[in-house]
Amino acid sequence: MSAVASARQILTRLHEVMAGRTHAQHKLDRVVEIIADALSSEVCSIYLLREGALELYATRGLNPEAVHVTRMGVGEGLTGTIAQNIETLNLAEAKAHPDFLYRPETGEEKFHSFAGVPIVYRERAVGVLCVQHMDPRKYEDVEIEALQTTAMVLSELIAHKELVDDEADLDLGEPSTEMEIFDGLTLVKGLAAGVAVFHQPRIEIDQVMAEDVEAERQRVYRAFDKMRDQIDAMGKEPEFGKGGEHVEVLETYKMFAYDEGWSRRINEAIDSGLTAEAAIERVQQRTRMRMREIDDPLLADRMHDLEDLSNRLLRIVSGQLGTAASQGLRRDTILIARNLGPAELLEYDRRRLKGVVLEEGSLTAHVVIVARAMGIPVLGRVPGFRSRVSEGDEILVDADKGTVTLRPTQTMLDAFETRFARNREKQATYAELRDVEPFTRDGTRVMVMINAGLRDDVSALQLTGADGIGLFRTEFQFLVSSTLPQRERQMRLYRDVLDAADGKKVIFRTVDIGGDKAVPYLDNNTAERDENPAMGWRALRLSLEREGLLKAQARALLEAAAGRQLSVMFPMVSEPWEFDAAKAIFEEQADFLRTRRRHMPESIEYGCMLEVPSLAEVLDLLLPKVSFISVGTNDLTQFLFAADRANPKLAERYDWLSPAILRFMDRIAKNMVGSKVRLAVCGEMGGRRLEALALMGLGFTRFSITPAAVGPIKELVRKVYLPDLSAQMQRWLLNPPGDMRAELTQWAADNAIDLD
Missing domain, CATH: 3.20.20.60 (Phosphoenolpyruvate-binding domains)
Structure with missing residues (x-):
């Protein structure tokens, strides 16, 4: 069975379960049965993040008495590793993995193979969906893709309180209001202060399962046409008429915008029964997971460009057009993003854009080349930062020391301003x-x-x-x-x-x-x-x-x-x-x-x-x-x-x-x-x-x-x-x-x- 057919079969049966009037635990129990049957797997389990730990919420194949009893920390065992790294694991022999952890109450000692995918909400793992089998074998790509599609649906159902009775107890990563300091990698040196602005306001996908597949496909086709027109128009802007490295960066960017393989994968996701938005997000999640497996820094940076285009396409198809750049910056701003495309950085008002904080990023990234030329401090490799910050939060970026302070105290703000003033005095002295x-x-x-x-x-x-x-x-x-x-x-x-x-x-x-x-x-x-x-x-x-x-x-x-x-x-x-x-x-x-x-x-x-x-x-x-x-x-x-x-x-x-x-x-x-x-x-x-x-x-x-x-x-x-x-x-x-x-x-x- 193809990945499309497997995913469609699972989605159809999940829809039937959701239409039922049974309580949440019964629905979860039915979900793991559906997935296990569709993948011919002897075990299917769902772990959800609750009070800082992953708790076994439902299983078919493991000891049912372990449900709501077995718990493990993020980063603990195979399940915790998947949640921590937001990555897929596919192992023929689970016990051979260095992070394997045996929990005797589950009765899983007879199972060899293991595959698991993260359940992601607001770009943060809130659970794990995993399958196991007695025979040592790796799961096929079609099975993994079906699992990943199912995990996306589960995320939506959990977020909309359709699968869990005690939703309030789940840790869905709501931002804190306390002062926090994060370490990062200095990509472009400098000091910056301003309010947090998300490069892309969060797009909540309200509907994952499509009612009319052909209508969803047409929505994606129209979005692709509009996105490509935008990219072509960008190349005609005066910013790019000067020549230089910016031209080469944009050419690479355009190459991805016209990539047929990318559009084909989105169409396949729609064929499986997903809406246009969910299909784009599904392919984007796959891209992110591939990025974590790429050792080549240049290829990884090009995958970042592809993610940047995915975000642009998602905004177009959802009707939530424009980044923060198109809406205009009203105050001194620290831009927050997972990653940032070089072309989009150039869209911002340089008078207001004071600094950038990236959850990812590397010294060879295209956006760093552009930011350095613009004189904008950039701090990268700050994982999980976006889930901790709210729009409008005060932020201090010290890209000289490699730190970013979220919601600083007044004392810290005063000290930072003193450093700014001293730097301005020094710069005036150097200018002389x-x-x-x-x-x-x-x-x-x-x-x-x-x-x-x-x-x-x-x-x-x-x-x-x-x-x-x-x-x-x-x-x-x-x-x-x-x-x-x-x-x-x-x-x-x-x-x-x-x-x-x-x-x-x-x-x-x-x-x-x-x-x-x-x-x-x-x-x-x-x-x-x-x-x-x-x-x-x-x-x-x-x-x-x-x-x-x-x-x-x-x-x-x-x-x-x-x-x-x-x-x-x-x-x-x-x-x-x-x-x-x-x-x-x-x-x-x-x-x-x-x-x-x-x-x-x-x-x-x-x-x-x-x-x-x-x-x-x-x-x-x-x-x-x-x-x-x-x-x-x-x-x-x-x-x-x-x-x-x-x-x-x-x-x-x-x-x-x-x-x-x-x-x-x-x-x-x-x-x-x-x-x-x-x-x-x-x-x-x-x-x-x-x-x-x-x-x-x-x-x-x-x-x-x-x-x-x-x-x-x-x-x-x-x-x-x-x-x-x-x-x-x-x-x-x-x-x-x-x-x-x-x-x-x-x-x-x-x-x-x-x-x-």
Whole structure:
């Protein structure tokens, strides 16, 4: 039997049960019998969330005396794991799962197979529907889909008090009124305060089972046409007429809007007997569950785009048109969403939109690229946040520290406002330094440059007075594109960046993709994923293997820089021969262009990132070949400590001011004394005032950092007397103190250097 037929059979019989005049417990008992019969399963059970625990409310196949007796916490056992993760489990041997928990009163020891799906209400698991069988077997996809459809119906029936007598005792996740603090992942740094506004007001699906399948299908067809018209119109807006990465993001978005497979799955759900709204929600739930199984961050982000479109389609078909953006923001707003599409973020009034909190989100998400360009703080990975917040609640977002405070006290509001005021004063001070060249007190000129990756980022040169772009990340164009960016498109971006820089130096880093920046069109072998992607098939390793990619980028850069200086930097060089191979590709393309009498750059200089520790051991062999070296402190740190910086348990464990890091950096600086090769630091370490102070003491006088850090570092430079600092750093390296951070902080205070 197909998934459609199974689901239709179950829905028809459920409708008959609901029409009966029996009490709720009898209806629940009939429901589990219907599902067990339809799936030929020996056990079917329903657990509901009551007073913080999952309680067995009905069963066919387990000991009936366990009903209303067996309880387990969310996260406890297989049932609790399903509720906690809002995920489906399908196991041939339940006891082999690490979360298996045996409850003797149920009499389930003779059953091997297990499948369970969450019963979701307001995007929160309020129960679990599960089936079991004696024989060890996985349930078929058609059976799982029938279970998921049934769980949706059960959610509606429970919410409308048709299945449970003691509805008031169920935990349906009503928002609290107390102050709460949540931790999250900083996606875009900054501080923000405002009232909570849901990106999409909750759409309550009042009717799940369809009365006229064909009428529901026509409603979906009309909604698809309207949604596609909206997406096409969006591409004509002035916001997208500027070109750049936003264009590639929207093209990927449109690709999903016209995806026939997506519309087919919604039609199949309608065929099973669901209304148009329920069918869209049913497919959307399936998408969310698939997202939790995707390890590839880029593919996961694209699934987020698909969810964004699902929400748009659901609003159209339900008649609840528009997001909060179309209704207009009336006050300073913190936008709340599970996830957010990049196009929809651009619809908001930037004067009122102060911050964004996402239940999901990742550093590579399309919306983060757009938000960073807009200067809007974003905090992600705050699970369950939407179920705890009500529209209009006061919210404080501290994306610097990775926290969000819901319904703060007046004392907290006052303290936050004080921080805001101090930040505004600091920003005013930094703005005054825009046209001031940063010299130390002893007269040493420190070069302060910015990191960039978008065309719009270049405007920060003028705003901050930075000396140039020490790192232009060319991979963003590759990450937001559904296909390999063509050479002409790359060339336009690079030329636009050089034009916008207006003569200031721009160092282009060749593409750093692969590893955790996966792109499907360059996947070497999906069956062989890197277990340690940061140290795997990525950056220059990938470019040298896929030589055509680097050749196209070389041509694009050479043509874009015609008549100007071109500075090229290769990432993740481990040995000098890799630099030689990459440079040879560029020189080959330069010769090709010369033979065709193309206009060439006035000069070309080559450098590389020093982020792989092995390269520091062969600097004597490398220095004669390069014009500059930039130490990439982010990757270098994780390689030195064998600690994945994406792992939250390790993120704060290893200090940039540890003797191991500082001695390594000191050795690099000393090995380059007397060389004409320029040495810079590129990474977050150089943008932190205390760490930058240590680096200056080691001899580093070139920094490439985030635009927001330029002002603070320029101010710091002007307070430093390098001879004293350098002498002190050497004493500490010889005999490291127990707490280098505390010692350096005290030294700065003694020398009237403000590190706040």
